[in-house]
Amino acid sequence: MDVSIFFSGEFGRRFLLNLAYPEMCPKLGACGIDACDYCKDYDFSSKIVMAEEFADPSSYGIYIDDPSSILPEILDGDVFIAINLHPDILVELPSIVESYKALIIPVEDPRWCSPGLRNQIARHCEEVGIEFACPKPLCTLKPETKFISKFCEEFRFGMPRFEVKLNDSTILNAKALTDACGCAYYVAKKMAGYWIDSKENFWKEIHQHQCAYPCLASMERDVEIKESPFHLGGYAMVYSFSQAVGIDAPEFIPHHMREFLNFAD
Template sequence: MKILIICSKSGGRFFQGEAFVKTDGIFANERVIPNFRNILYREDELEKNQHDLIEKECLFSEKVVQIVHLPNTYDILIDDPLEYFVEDFKYHDLAIAIGIHEDILIELPRLISKSGGKALIVPLESRTWLTKWVRDKTIEGCNKYNIEYAFPKPFCALEHGDFNLINNFIDEFRVGRPKFRLFVDKDKTILKAKVLITTPCGNLYNISKKLEGKKLGKEAKEAVAKYWHSFSCLGDVQIDPEVGDTIVHIGGHIHYSAIDDAEIIYIDK
């Protein structure tokens, strides 16, 4: 499967005044894209030498065929959203649009279809990234051009649904709503935690290493909470009226639930 990523450039979260619109490139460039490099070719599954690093980068380029960086600051009104695309999209199967201007997002279904794409994922780490009206208009465009779609809020809420290509993306990239396989002994002590599906930010691999030696239940959940907080989730800390909670809070509960939903394998020792 070939992936196209469309995101804003990195930049600080500062306010430039009401004449400008600021988009967020931090989540895409500092969390998602680096994590995709790792989940495609895990370092703990290979010998650490220069050949492996070259092979890892080649595999990333083969799977993530193009990363389109858009500005992170715009005038309040955009006359022509298409002027920000200075190059055509390469052929791809699925596009991921992260933290981009709403006027540009609306144009994506047509452009994705023109480039051979069949699916669009729009992660929402903040209530300010996308209004319901724009989401509905983007879905209209997806339906018009026969594009599968998902708007996970946050990205780690992405799970299997009715769209086959998006389901295949979750399976192939092993990314979305987190899932562990836990190997435990007769005393319910975790001997090893294997990541089956990682979070898009990449924190689940870090958490998995801290679970070894912890007891299933409260102790394991406390470890998840500790190392989830230490990684600094980038989800919005303001209440999202649509979900009645903060996105960062939702992200935390998704991580905690990975213990309850884990695949458990008992090992006799």
């Protein structure tokens, strides 16, 4: 599958770097140049047909009269990913990229795409026959439709999943199977050698590494999830890694957050 990425801001730059230039991971500052062991064994640069960086949405003012006037010619592709773009651009995207099979609009910050705008875009995508996902944050993306599922499989993308080898209560090694921004690879590397003495300390350790990557999801409270996207991303990471070692984590995740992780009570 071929992907186009239109973005603004630091998260968009990190997302593109992680997808297309994994060997440049040390630039993110997580492991550091000296400690990098190049654990990301992929390179999807040949699958990216367009990568366009835009100015911050606020620089365009409240309204953009003609969004198409600031967009380049759209090349053919399969999945279109729009990160932190002006609302007037987002709302027109289903028509602009109608030759694509799927549109993904991550919401790392509640200001990026309001629930009302998301619903409007979803209706428009349905009208033109494009699959649509608006994960909040991106690491909660679930492969629920045909082409988005294919994208997640081919790009090892979405909510974190891990493969972990244990010796009694010690983690011998861990490998990220799916990831959204590179954080899962960092967590997997840092958890190698950890001795699990209690669930509480284990969960705290995972969460500390997620924070240290660092996670760029907003800490601003979101009206839908009733906490910040940052915290939901943390719950996703801890829950997924816990599952990989055979530890269920129901009490770690607040009840009001579980629906966003497809986690039943």
